[in-house]
Amino acid sequence: MTRTTSAVARALERIDRLDPALGAFIELWPDEALAREREAVARRLPLGGLPFAVKGPSGIRSFAARRLLAAGGSPVGATSVPGPGAHWQTWGLGPHGRTVNPWRADRTPGGSSAGSAVAVAAGMAELATGGDGAGSVRIPAAWCGVFGLKTTNGLLPSPDRSGLASAGVLARSADAAEPYLRHMLDGYEPVTAPALPLPAVYSEDLGYAEVDPEVAAVVRAAVDRLVAAGTVRLLGREAALLDPVGAWTAIRGGAPDDPGAVRVRRENDERLDALLAGGALLLTPATPNRPHGHEGPGALYSTALTWVFNLSGHPAASLPAGFTGDGCPVGLQVAAARGADVRLLAAARAVEGALPAAPSPPPAPNR
Template identity: 30%
Template sequence: MLNSNLQSLVETTMPAWQMMQKFQTQQQSAVEVATALLERIEEKEERIQAMTLLTPELALRQARAADSNYKAGTPRALEGVPITLKDTFDLAGYVTTKGSRVFKEHHALEHSGVIRRLYDAGAVFLGKTNTAEFGQSATCENKLGLVTANPWDTEKTPGGSSGGAASSVASGYAPIALGADGGGSIRIPAAMTGLFGFKPSYGLCPDEGGFRAMSDFACAGPLTNCVADARLFLSVLAEREFHRAPDGLKMLRIGYCESLDGQPVEPAVQAAVKHVATVLSRMGHQVDIITPSFTGWEQSFGPLVLAEEWRERGHFLTYCESELTDYEIASLQAAKAVTPEQVFEARKKQLEYRAKVAQLFESYDFLLTPTVATPAFTIGERPKFIDNTKVSRLWGAFPFTSPFNVAGVPAAAIPCGVSDGLPLSAQLVGAYHSDESLLNLCEALEQELNFQTYREGA
């Protein structure tokens, strides 16, 4: 249970797929739902601080159009579904802060590719969510004046960089949030707020004309309460259908990694992920404990991320350093030293690393790992020790996500338990472009684990 001195603000909306059924039969209207959710946001937002911007006029205009389309029998793929948008995506006519004071008055001139597809699919935009500055942190702190809280315990971080997105769904603001994941920025906050988070295969959901950061690794994707909503959302982002397995799942070979390369994991997380392995085995799948080496991803990730930071934002050190967070300043200062030769070598290393991970999927259909090494921790206080072992401030809590960004493969964070009132998460990883099969496995596992029971316990 939660600390009795703290109020849980966890709340779950009706799933998007169920909302659409009710809109179709006119049991509910999109305007009614959007109005109710905007009222919920107003009630909770002072404590959660997930939103950088609310767009009630736009949302109600979109909802009215959705109701008209249902009455006319012409609903689109996400007609009337209320969603929130990570504030790194451009929405024409509205501010895109990118989590930075530098852009606090920057109005986008046009939709980025992802926003255009969601707009054209009939989604209802409730507003934009807080993020780490330029998406450059695995937590959500920035200098915009917002301190985004985890609704499971408002003293704890929701993770990042899509922390506002995660808190918006976990607080019941919307059934789906748009996030982006360049090193774990969907999966980490999903893990820390008890959500399902999905990072697609690299290149599957392009954001044409969008924000440039971690571009060699980043993917747009959903944070949701259920796999069905993620499937629905991804079909719009990728402009293709993700079909359910018509005859159920065949027996799968799953490689279970208790850790990656010996990184320490808190016992509660270890136990929860082990339980997932047991459930998968009980479902009839072959589950083998494996200890492959995942070293080498840093040789690509660091130089390529820093080189792009310098190319896109290096001039900020000269013109507006005082507006930047300490971590962005440190990133840009480190980026100064990256040479073209290092970038060239990093691209070679990335290809080698992708081949190394692809070889692993010749023996296994999917991998099972922890998503993060620890449950959510106090805002601004990254753990120095995990399972009594000293860890780095940068990666210690988050060693399990970035390797799969470098590999370019799909990965999902799955709720799998609660410890001391905070959610726990397992990660499932598939081969490149196995997104549909990974969704099917996650949905089958969801039925066994019953994600919703964890939230009801909050």
């Protein structure tokens, strides 16, 4: 049995063995996935039957899923998303109960692309689709110790009428996410290694967020390592943005012309354009907090550092940066200019190359 023909079988075996404890999937399609893999191999399609997961019950109908299917991907199942009344509680619910963080079952994996992040982290899919309206790809990526990319708003079709949400992908690494972007974009140019060091601005809090000191220390240590390795050159620019909570809430609520929202959006757009001028990257923690318990984060906004880029439209990714002392993954967020998604992916690959390889989670505990 070749590696290509066995990839789906291996993924299904891991799902059967691990998912009762993790709760990442709400639907499985084993027979169809194996059949699609055989067809992809026989037709020599570029993805060769690559096993992937889709976000939520409607994920198989998304633009991203259709593109991956056409390229020879094999969807193994649909992943969990928040259930009724789960807004600030556990962010994934499926037939096995709540979706748990693969690193600590007493913590949430983040959301709303909860099951997608868990499936990738546990090796149950090689990549998974996601959608990001406030951090719904980057937060679970950060908390599950995987790579997550939010594409430039409007770059790919999205059913979200507010314009805040954009398509995204979760994978074990930026390199593993490359096939997604390659098959999403018409006229895609291969990712090439960027010139180093990468010009970048580092901000712990974007000028307004309250960040867990240990989370901030983990991300700062990763940034310092990037500077020492010659991967990043920090610029003397200060990120002093306006807190986007009111603007995001107004727009999501159907009031895009709210004067306060218009002012915050315009001001932050101008400041971000200045920060990212000349091809600079913006580096921040992906979340201000570590994974919280399934009861919810209390008064904290886990989205504090992510939703500003949903308002502005910039592409942004979360990369594994390390762990807190209690064993919780921490994400490094990297943002780039609008439309620079391919360049952001190339930068993320360079950053990954200078940081320690992200480990795999421990064996899933029994429920």
